[in-house]
Amino acid sequence: MMSFPEQNAYPFPVNLREKAEHAKKHLKRGPERWMHIVTSREKVVWAQPQLMRIEAGKSETSSNQNIEDVVKNRSENANHRASKCGNFSLFGSCKFRAARVAYLLASGCGATVTPMSMSNLNRLPxxxxxxxxxxxxxxxxxxxxxxxxxxxxxxxxxxxxxxxxxxxxxxxxxxxxxxxxxxxxxxxxxxxxxxxxxxxxxxxxxxxxxxxxxxxxxxxxxxxxxxxxxxxxxxxxxxxxxxxxxxxxxxxxxxxxxxxxxxxxxxxxxxxxxxxxxGNLILGPNTVPLGRYVHRRSR
Structure with missing residues (x-):
């Protein structure tokens, strides 16, 4: 679990939508790291494949989609804006700044921060x-x-x-x-x-x-x-x-x-x-693959 500074350490407005607008204004620098925020009550989703995932309440969005479906749809097209639901995308080139903003938004709505499980499947300890x-x-x-x-x-x-x-x-x-x-x-x-x-x-x-x-x-x-x-x-x-x-x-x-x-x-x-x-040691074998040395026959 990642730790972030306290909310008082950053001069963001108190209102959730003002926070999101402030973050959108300062983190609009690239589609490789993005956030998706649902501003209705206690629903905040922030997806970033290289860092972590924030999951909020289990309530459905106005389009009858759960949080996982929202994350999937937003990952396919990060620039999409659904005006009916009041959703918008936030872009940021610095993952730490994006993480701080996501933490502030999640803390304001009671969301929980959990590491991504998909990226940890093949990761060595x-x-x-x-x-x-x-x-x-x-x-x-x-x-x-x-x-x-x-x-x-x-x-x-x-x-x-x-x-x-x-x-x-x-x-x-x-x-x-x-x-x-x-x-x-x-x-x-x-x-x-x-x-x-x-x-x-x-x-x-x-x-x-x-x-x-x-x-x-x-x-x-x-x-x-x-x-x-x-x-x-x-x-x-x-x-x-x-x-x-x-x-x-x-x-x-x-x-x-x-x-x-x-x-x-x-x-x-x-x-x-x-x-x-x-000696209860591991000294390795004497034979190793040649790698890039490939024999090419003369024409």
């Missing part, structure tokens, strides 16, 4: 966002704010936070699920230990700092090898000089080297997973 921001700052400090290493660490833990965000949304929709509750509890505990590791790496140059640097280098090498395979993948051209000069022995040696690299990276993944499990 503030604790999760704070955890992610804290991770970004700590991971950057652990590699001395080196831009390349910080970017690699963000890529390494991004899939972990994506999965946690998915489970968090599912838990918000169904809070009674014990499996998701236990999963989130374990995940937060392991993330606390991971943040402690990154914090230690930012203050010392011992083993934690070396581990953090190695994790950043590992994901960068894995990404580089994947990009090289993607870029070097060409259409087969038997008459090409590069292909003519390659003997069967050279091709087999190259394949053997690539297989050794894949096995080494697989062993490194297992070591990282075991280290994370033994």
């Amino acid at each position: 503030a604790s999760f966002k704070s955890l992610y921001r804290l991770f970004l700052r700590t991971s950057s400090a652990s590699v001395m704010h080196h831009s390349r290493a910080s970017r690699n660490l963000r890529r390494r833990w991004r899939s972990t936070f994506d999965e946690a965000a998915k489970v968090t949304r599912e838990h918000q929709q169904n809070p009674s699920s014990e499996s998701r509750t236990e999963w989130l509890k374990t995940w937060h505990t392991r993330m606390d230990n991971t943040l402690e590791l990154l914090y230690t790496a930012s203050h010392t140059r011992g083993i934690p700092h070396l581990v953090t640097r190695s994790l950043a280098f590992a994901i960068e090498d894995t990404r580089r090898l994947a990009i090289e395979k993607l870029v070097l993948r060409r259409e087969w051209q038997p008459a090409h000089p590069q292909h003519l000069n390659q003997t069967q022995k050279t091709v087999e040696k190259k394949k053997k080297h690539e297989k050794l690299q894949e096995q080494s990276l697989g062993a490194l993944d297992e070591i990282v997973n075991m280290a994370g499990a033994s």
Whole structure:
């Protein structure tokens, strides 16, 4: 619930219609944020998709529409004016000024202020966002704010936070699920230990700092090898000089080297997973999606 200043803090007239006229005069700056006010007795509706909703009494308007229908109709055409009902639109470019005016109008008619439920369906809790921001700052400090290493660490833990965000949304929709509750509890505990590791790496140059640097280098090498395979993948051209000069022995040696690299990276993944499990940490995977690196065949 949002809090607004008291009514006496703003020099608005006492009469409700004079308040609305005053607000209309000073907040006529754009249709993206709007108000709709019904001036008959205790009915005040103020709809703004990006902020909140004010709901007043359950009585119907003169056109036999309830408050939700009025909000829906006004959102489709904010410039509409129904002269029969005495309704008019208020526009404002500053949402805080609009919120103050709506609060004054609602307080004068006994309306209640409630947050919008539609915009909160897919919104993550503030604790999760704070955890992610804290991770970004700590991971950057652990590699001395080196831009390349910080970017690699963000890529390494991004899939972990994506999965946690998915489970968090599912838990918000169904809070009674014990499996998701236990999963989130374990995940937060392991993330606390991971943040402690990154914090230690930012203050010392011992083993934690070396581990953090190695994790950043590992994901960068894995990404580089994947990009090289993607870029070097060409259409087969038997008459090409590069292909003519390659003997069967050279091709087999190259394949053997690539297989050794894949096995080494697989062993490194297992070591990282075991280290994370033994220390109750989340160290992230070594493989990440390439994203914008897309192979285009030559014409």
